[in-house]
Amino acid sequence: MFEELVGVICNYVEVEPAAVKPESRFMEDLGFTSFDFMSMLGELEDRFDVEVDEQEAAQIRTVGEAVEYLEKLSAQ
Amino acid sequence: MMKTRKGYQVYPLTVAQKFHFFYQKACPKKQVVNVGTSLTIEAELDWEVLKQCIYKAYERCESMQLRFALDKDGECYQYVADKEDRDIEFVDFSGKTMEEAEQVMRGWTEVPFELEDSPMNRIVMIRTPDGYNGIYLLVDHLTMDAQSLICFMKDIIELYCNTMFEDVPYPKDMASYLEQLKKDLAYEAGCKAKDRDIEFFQKLIESSEPIYNGIDGPEKLEEEKKKTGNPKQRAAVNATDCVDSALDIFHLEEEPTKRLMDFCEKYHVSLVCLLLMGLRTYFQKMNGNEDVSINTAIARRATLMEKKSGGTRIHSFPFRTVMPEEKTFLEGVYEIRDKQNEMFRHANYNPVSYFAYRGKLYKNQNGQTYEPMSLTYQPLTLQEKGLDKLGGIKYKTKWYPNGATTQAMYLTVMHRPDDNGLDFNFEHQVKAVSKEQLEYMYYYLCKIMFKGTENPDLSIGEIIKLI
Numbered sequence: 001m002f003e004e005l006v007g008v009i010c011n012y013v014e015v016e017p018a019a020v021k022p023e024s025r026f027m028e029d030l031g032f033t034s035f036d037f038m039s040m041l042g043e044l045e046d047r048f049d050v051e052v053d054e055q056e057a058a059q060i061r062t063v064g065e066a067v068e069y070l071e072k073l074s075a076q
Numbered sequence: 077m078m079k080t081r082k083g084y085q086v087y088p089l090t091v092a093q094k095f096h097f098f099y100q101k102a103c104p105k106k107q108v109v110n111v112g113t114s115l116t117i118e119a120e121l122d123w124e125v126l127k128q129c130i131y132k133a134y135e136r137c138e139s140m141q142l143r144f145a146l147d148k149d150g151e152c153y154q155y156v157a158d159k160e161d162r163d164i165e166f167v168d169f170s171g172k173t174m175e176e177a178e179q180v181m182r183g184w185t186e187v188p189f190e191l192e193d194s195p196m197n198r199i200v201m202i203r204t205p206d207g208y209n210g211i212y213l214l215v216d217h218l219t220m221d222a223q224s225l226i227c228f229m230k231d232i233i234e235l236y237c238n239t240m241f242e243d244v245p246y247p248k249d250m251a252s253y254l255e256q257l258k259k260d261l262a263y264e265a266g267c268k269a270k271d272r273d274i275e276f277f278q279k280l281i282e283s284s285e286p287i288y289n290g291i292d293g294p295e296k297l298e299e300e301k302k303k304t305g306n307p308k309q310r311a312a313v314n315a316t317d318c319v320d321s322a323l324d325i326f327h328l329e330e331e332p333t334k335r336l337m338d339f340c341e342k343y344h345v346s347l348v349c350l351l352l353m354g355l356r357t358y359f360q361k362m363n364g365n366e367d368v369s370i371n372t373a374i375a376r377r378a379t380l381m382e383k384k385s386g387g388t389r390i391h392s393f394p395f396r397t398v399m400p401e402e403k404t405f406l407e408g409v410y411e412i413r414d415k416q417n418e419m420f421r422h423a424n425y426n427p428v429s430y431f432a433y434r435g436k437l438y439k440n441q442n443g444q445t446y447e448p449m450s451l452t453y454q455p456l457t458l459q460e461k462g463l464d465k466l467g468g469i470k471y472k473t474k475w476y477p478n479g480a481t482t483q484a485m486y487l488t489v490m491h492r493p494d495d496n497g498l499d500f501n502f503e504h505q506v507k508a509v510s511k512e513q514l515e516y517m518y519y520y521l522c523k524i525m526f527k528g529t530e531n532p533d534l535s536i537g538e539i540i541k542l543i
Contacts, residue, residue, distance in 0.1 A: 011379050014248075027344070033455065034346050034413070038420035039378030042269075054417045061344070 001067050001074075008043060009063070012036050022064030030063075048074055078147040082193065086145065086153035089218075090260045091426045092376075092388050096217045097152055098428075105188075105319050105480035109217035112185030112476035114202065115229050116210035119469045122240065123201055127164045129235040130199055130211070135159045137228055138253035139386030142219045144191050152191075154218075156254055166201045167212075174205050178474070181212055185476040189216045208472060217388055222454055222488075223375050224386040251385040263424055273425040276418075277393075281434045286369045286396050286446035288312040289359040291485070291513050297363075300444070311444035315484040316507040323477035324511050326518045328498040332526065333491075336498075339529040348372070348453040349412045351489055353405065354525040355451060356397050356412075358517060361524075361540045369396040371450035372416075374423040391427050393419065394434075394447050401537030405528035408536060450483055454490040470494060477503060484508035 006020045013031045026032040032040075041052045050073035060066050078086050089097055100109045134140050138156045145153050169177035181202075189196050196216040203209050211232070215225060227250075234247035263270055287310040290296040300312040328336075340347050356368040376382065376389040397415065399408050434440070473493060481503055488501040502514045523543040528534065534542070 011381075014380065028341075033378075034417060035374065035376075035420050035423075036378045038417050042421055054421070055414055058344075058414060058417055 001071055002063070004047070005044075005063065005067055005070070008040060008047070011043075012040055020063060022062065022067065024063045025061050026063070026066075027061075044070065050074055050076075078145065078151070078153045081143075081145045081153065081155050082157070084143075084155035084157060086155045087254075087257055087261065089152050089154060090257065090387075090389075091264060091428065092390055093154070093218050095392075095428060096388065099482050100218075103319055103480060103482055105478075107186045107188040107478045108319065108480040108482065110185050110188065110214060110478040111217055111220065111222065111225060112181065112212070112214045112478065113225060113229075114181060114204075114210060114212040114474050114476070115233075115471065116202065116204050116208035117469050117471040118208050121201075121209045121236075123166060125239050126201060126211070126232075126236055129232050129239060130164050130201075131159075131161065132235050133228060133232045134199075136231060136250045137386050138250075139219050139224060140197055140215075140228065142196060142253070142387075143193050144196070144218065145193060146191070154257075160195075162195065164199055164201055166203075168203045169205050170203055172205050177202075177204050178476070181474075182476045182479070184212065184214055186479045210471075219388065220386060221375070221388040221390050222452075223377055223383070224388070227384060228386065251381040251383075253385045253387050256381055256385040256387065260424075264426075269424070273422040274429075276422040277425050277430055278433060281430070281437060285310050285438050286394070287365055287367050288314070288446045289363040289365055289368050289448055291359075291362070291448055291509060291517055293362045294364070304441075311438065311440050311446055313443040314445050314448055314508070315443065315482060316505050318505060318507045319480045319482055320506050321477060321479060321481040321503055322506050322511070323475075324502045324504070324514050326500040326502070326515070327492065328500065328522065330495045330497045332522075333496060333498045336525060336529060339532075343406065343409065343532070345409055345413045346453075347455070347489070348451070349409050349416065350525060350529070351451060351453060352395060352397075352412050352416075353409045353528065354521045355449070355487075356399070357405075357408075357524045357528070357536055357539060358520050359448065360399070360401075360536065361520065361543075366400050367396070367398045369394045369446045371395070371447045373450065373452040374420065376423055390452075391423055391425070392450060393423075393425075393427055393430055395419070396446075399536055401540070402535050404533050404535050405539060406532035409528075409532075449485040449487060452486070452488045454488060475501065481505055485514075 006017050009020055010017055015030055024030055026037055041057055045052055048070055050070065060069055080086060096109045100106060141156050141159060143155055143157045196219045198214040200212040202212050213225065231247055231250065237244040238246050288297050297312045301307055301309040336350060340350060352370065355370055359368045360366060371392050372395040373390050373392045376391055397412060471493060485502060485504045490499050492499050500518055520543060524539060527539050527543055
């Protein structure tokens with residue numbers, strides 16, 4: 001899940017895959033805007049066949065938290 | 077239906093382009109879609125190298141090579157022409173005053189482009205009276221928006237720095253405009269995502285009728301009630317039929333800007349949420365309505381392809397909030413963030429369809445609206461990449477008004493590169509809104525934002541009383 005998410009992240013911001021760590025923060029470290037993040041959620045929904053709740057997603061700060069959230073949704 | 081033009085394959089306009097195309101058609105001043113800007117630095121430039129870099133940047137950017145053509149029914153099509161070598165002018169403003177130089181560039185910005193089969197941009201290398209050197213760039217909004225224009229300028233800088241300095245890498249390729257265009261047109265032709273977007277916005281519109289709020293208070297709506305003879309009238313005519321415009325800029329200094337940015341970082345919200353909260357609270361204060369709508373622009377550039385393919389992508393939608401006075405400032409900011417996030421996910425929806433659907437549902441007459449103004453926040457600056465390679469050299473960017481607007485009031489907030497402050501650029505119809513009205517609004521907007529960021533648990537009602 002982590003590697004796949006890193007691949008998606010690199011389509012949105014100019015960052016080397018190796019530089020993306022679980023503790024990387026989307027906004028502060030990776031340079032995501034809220035629009036980037038919300039657009040990426042749409043792609044993740046299709047890719048992982050899950051339905052994301054915007055308010056829950058707004059609480060996600062780091063890549064690790066996103067992986068955790070996606071894993072939780074996939075398990076449901 | 078046109079298929080090719082001058083041997084090039086043609087494509088229909090996107091929804092974002094049609095928006096500009098139609099309002100230009102309706103506007104007596106055709107320069108209404110011109111976007112003019114300049115970037116100058118406090119350093120000597122090698123003009124020949126710069127000229128070659130501009131040619132190279134032009135070649136790397138398909139949307140700078142866009143041309144348009146009309147078919148026999150007046151339908152507009154676009155195509156990407158081969159690179160052509162146009163001479164890049166050089167204008168030396170030395171010996172003139174800054175005001176005189178800016179007046180000349182404003183004049184350039186007021187000249188509309190020929191629509192059919194001709195270049196839709198103009199680049200001039202300039203030396204300004206303050207000793208700065210750089211470029212003036214004019215584009216037609218059908219081909220570029222502010223973000224793609226900044227991206228193009230960054231490319232010129234990076235190419236120049238790569239030529240002039242050994243340790244500066246060659247910039248990565250721009251993305252293909254045509255590839256992105258095909259994606260956008262495929263969405264518009266119909267897909268599940270489009271159906272979801274239509275459903276979202278139609279539900280939103282149907283939820284209830286918004287209400288117009290005036291910059292000075294409810295007088296305009298009251299006049300509209302009298303004019304229509306409808307005491308329940310909720311929409312009013314906001315713009316005038318005179319499109320002559322002025323641009324008034326208010327500067328927020330570095331320190332107070334930092335306080336606003338610190339608040340955004342602390343509470344994990346973007347500056348646009350704070351600006352929307354400030355503006356809507358201002359209208360709530362002036363009109364006594366907890367229901368406030370403002371148009372907001374969405375840049376629609378998330379993927380690297382969208383960010384680097386140029387073109388014009390902005391979609392503007394009304395952003396409506398209904399907030400009772402008991403709600404705290406912070407709760408309001410979070411509500412805006414959540415609503416905006418929701419809207420972001422459906423931002424490909426056609427804004428023209430939005431207004432058509434709403435107008436029909438609530439039986440609006442021509443020119444009647446619920447939104448007194450539009451807001452754009454421009455987070456991109458040239459500071460992030462490129463100019464840092466020149467090593468602490470001071471630079472200036474300036475946007476020039478084109479002299480016409482179909483909207484009563486349009487606020488663009490952008491970061492000022494020279495001191496990290498914020499510029500509040502109010503473009504407005506001179507007959508619809510005066511500078512004094514804007515000064516008053518800006519003053520209270522700042523008071524609301526600072527009171528709220530210093531005391532986020534204060535309620536909206538308390539803030540309105542305190543300021």
